[in-house]
Each structure stands twice: as C-alpha cells, then as structure tokens.
Amino acid sequence: MSSTTEADAESVLRLVTPSLDLKRHKGQAGKIAVIGGCREYTGAPYFAAISALKIVSSFGADLSHVFCTKDAAPVIKSYSPELIVHPVLEESYTVSHFSEEEKRQVQERVVGEVDKWMERFDCLVIGPGLGRDPFLLECVSKIMLLAKKFSVPFVVDGDGLFLVTNSIDLVNSYPLAVLTPNVNEYKRLVQRVLNCEVDEENAEDQLRSLASQIGGVTILRKGKSDLISNGEIVKSVSIYGSPRRCGGQGDILSGSVAVFLSWSQQLISGHESLSENPAILGCIAASGLLRKATSLAFTKHKRSTLTSDIIECLGESLEDICPAS
Numbered sequence: 622m623s624s625t626t627e628a629d630a631e632s633v634l635r636l637v638t639p640s641l642d643l644k645r646h647k648g649q650a651g652k653i654a655v656i657g658g659c660r661e662y663t664g665a666p667y668f669a670a671i672s673a674l675k676i677v678s679s680f681g682a683d684l685s686h687v688f689c690t691k692d693a694a695p696v697i698k699s700y701s702p703e704l705i706v707h708p709v710l711e712e713s714y715t716v717s718h719f720s721e722e723e724k725r726q727v728q729e730r731v732v733g734e735v736d737k738w739m740e741r742f743d744c745l746v747i748g749p750g751l752g753r754d755p756f757l758l759e760c761v762s763k764i765m766l767l768a769k770k771f772s773v774p775f776v777v778d779g780d781g782l783f784l785v786t787n788s789i790d791l792v793n794s795y796p797l798a799v800l801t802p803n804v805n806e807y808k809r810l811v812q813r814v815l816n817c818e819v820d821e822e823n824a825e826d827q828l829r830s831l832a833s834q835i836g837g838v839t840i841l842r843k844g845k846s847d848l849i850s851n852g853e854i855v856k857s858v859s860i861y862g863s864p865r866r867c868g869g870q871g872d873i874l875s876g877s878v879a880v881f882l883s884w885s886q887q888l889i890s891g892h893e894s895l896s897e898n899p900a901i902l903g904c905i906a907a908s909g910l911l912r913k914a915t916s917l918a919f920t921k922h923k924r925s926t927l928t929s930d931i932i933e934c935l936g937e938s939l940e941d942i943c944p945a946s
C-alpha cells in the first residue's frame with residue numbers, strides 16, 4: 622500500500638542550508654559542474670549552472686562549471702561571465718572523417734579534460750541540453766563511470782535520462798545518483814525498466830518499485846506534485862508554484878538538487894545522529910525552493926513569467942525561508 626507523506630520542505634531547507642560564514646573562501650559552499658550544452662541547446666545548461674551558482678553564492682562562496690561542446694561554449698559564456706565554461710565535448714560531425722583509433726583518442730581526451738577536475742566537484746548535473754548525438758553520449762557514459770570511481774554524486778536530467786534509460790547499468794545501484802524525469806522521461810523509464818505503462822492510480826508504489834528496481838537510486842518525478850523515492854520511502858512536495866509552465870524550469874530544479882544534495886551530504890557526514898538520506902533531503906529542498914521562487918516570480922510577472930524571472934527569485938525565496946541574519 623502507498624504511504625507517501627508530504628515533506629515539510631521549508632524545514633528541510635532550513636536544516637540543510639549552511640549559515641553564512643565570513644571565513645568561507647571561494648568554492649567552499651559548493652562546486653557544481655553541469656555536463657550539457659550542444660549546437661541546439663545552450664539555454665538548459667546555462668539555467669542549471671546559474672541556478673546552482675545563485676544558490677551557493679548566497680552563502681558567500683561559489684563555483685559553477687559547464688562542460689559543453691565547442692559550438693555551445695561561446696554562447697553560454699556570453700550569457701554570464703560568472704560561469705566557468707569548458708568547450709570540451711565533441712559531436713559525431715566533428716569526428717566523422719576520423720578513423721576508429723582517432724575517435725578513441727578524441728574520447729580519451731574529452732574524458733581526460735573532465736578527469737582533471739572531477740575530484741574537486743561536489744556534484745555533477747548530467748544532461749541539460751546535452752542532445753542525443755551518439756558519439757557525445759558515449760563520452761558522457763565514460764564521464765559517469767569516472768564520477769562513480771571518485772564517488773561524486775550526480776543528478777541526471779534531460780538527455781542524460783535518454784542515455785541512462787537505454788543503458789540503465791550506468792546508474793544501477795549507485796546510491797549517489799538522482800534522476801529527475803519529467804512526464805516524457807518518466808514514461809520512457811517506466812516502459813524500459815518496469816516493462817509496463819505509467820499507472821497514475823498507484824503512482825507512489827510504481828515510483829518506489831522503479832527506484833528499487835534501479836538498485837535504490839533516488840528519483841524525483843516532476844509533476845503537479847513532485848514525488849521522490851529511493852525505493853524505500855516516498856515523499857511528496859506539493860507547495861503551490863504557478864499555473865505557468867515555461868521551458869527551463871526543470872533545469873533550475875536539476876541545478877538546485879545538485880547544490881542541496883551536496884549540502885545535505887556535508888551536513889550528514891558531520892552529524893552521526895542524522896540518519897536522513899542526503900539525496901532525498903536534496904530533492905525535497907530543491908523542489909520546495911523552486912516552487913516558492915516560481916510562485917514569487919508569477920506574482921511579479923504573471924503570464925509573461927520566464928525561466929530567467931524565476932532564477933531572479935531564487936535568492937529572495939531562500940532568504941524568506943532561511944534569513945542570512
């Protein structure tokens with residue numbers, strides 16, 4: 622039987638958000654990297670990375686990186702000089718005239734570029750605006766293996782979910798993986814892993830089975846209520862957001878989950894008495910904050926609310942819940 626409980630997202634936000642500390646230095650409140658951005662999509666990785674940066678920088682210390690293709694990099698840099706952008710990913714068209722051996726060397730170089738930084742990251746966001754190019758996705762599979770080797774948590778979203786749905790072993794039984802599917806991405810995951818269709822009548826039980834079947838990864842199923850499960854418990858976040866859906870809201874969420882997951886991990890590793898699951902706490906906090914910010918942005922901008930307006934409201938919404946002083 623289903624036993625979902627509505628999470629107290631504001632209490633979780635207050636629990637996991639670190640207090641402002643003037644002694645912190647740059648990068649100490651979190652170093653996040655987004656793997657995404659290709660010829661078609663530059664908005665999604667920007668939204669994820671800048672959201673992460675806005676949240677961590679509200680605590681005085683910050684770093685947010687983007688690893689994308691060469692075409693996407695100047696565009697993303699031009700949106701914000703604050704992001705650290707690495708133009709390292711390659712798509713099939715750039716290697717189409719290469720031999721198999723040369724292609725292997727390109728992949729090795731791409732993975733090597735990420736490897737140099739991997740140990741410094743608190744969390745990755747894999748997938749916003751990644752596209753579905755097979756050569757690029759093969760490199761990203763190797764980046765996921767590398768993250769697992771260093772026990773770096775990762776949030777898989779957008780086209781990262783397309784990759785993972787077709788190669789579930791990439792995340793299977795990795796407790797530091799969080800999947801954030803939207804309605805289409807969830808449908809594909811259920812079909813592939815559970816071999817059936819989405820069952821709205823038993824949504825919580827089905828989500829729990831899905832997470833359990835993937836070895837206890839955490840899944841945040843986005844929708845009217847966000848449902849979160851690690852295969853054992855199911856939590857929901859239903860705070861009112863807004864009636865407006867704009868492309869990019871999910872990207873804000875994936876960047877935010879990365880920050881709150883790393884903060885939750887830090888908190889729990891310093892307090893043996895806390896038995897909560899950091900991935901679940903990270904999802905609850907991120908979902909709660911996004912919904913608050915969406916509601917505030919809608920109050921200000923009504924029907925013309927855009928993703929960038931919601932991002933502008935992240936700081937104020939967090940401040941309302943966890944005042945800096």
Ligand SMILES: NC(=O)C1=CN([C@@H]2O[C@H](COP(=O)(O)OP(=O)(O)OC[C@H]3O[C@@H](n4cnc5c(N)ncnc54)[C@H](OP(=O)(O)O)[C@@H]3O)[C@@H](O)[C@H]2O)[C@@H](O)CC1
Binds near residue numbers: 662806
């Ligand atoms: N401003 C930006 O830069 C933003 C960019 N964004 C980025 O867009 C990417 C896709 O994300 P999304 O949310 O549109 O995907 P989703 O709901 O699964 O699919 C919707 C429909 O489209 C189709 N389809 C998708 N890709 C396809 C492909 N390559 N080739 C063919 N079909 C494809 C898909 O078909 P199906 O998978 O069902 O076959 C379904 O019918 C992802 O990287 C995301 O991060 C967003 O974050 C928003 C802001």
Ligand SMILES: Nc1ncnc2c1ncn2[C@@H]1O[C@H](COP(=O)(O)OP(=O)(O)OP(=O)(O)O)[C@@H](O)[C@H]1O
Binds near residue numbers: 802843844846868908
């Ligand atoms: N019907 C809904 N009612 C209220 N909130 C919703 C609804 N659907 C989605 N949301 C919220 O909007 C946020 C983004 O979810 P959405 O399903 O739009 O993601 P997405 O399709 O991946 O977005 P993106 O355009 O960034 O790829 C989530 O926090 C989710 O809770």
Ligand SMILES: [Mg+2]
Binds near residue numbers: 778803
């Ligand atoms: Mg999305």
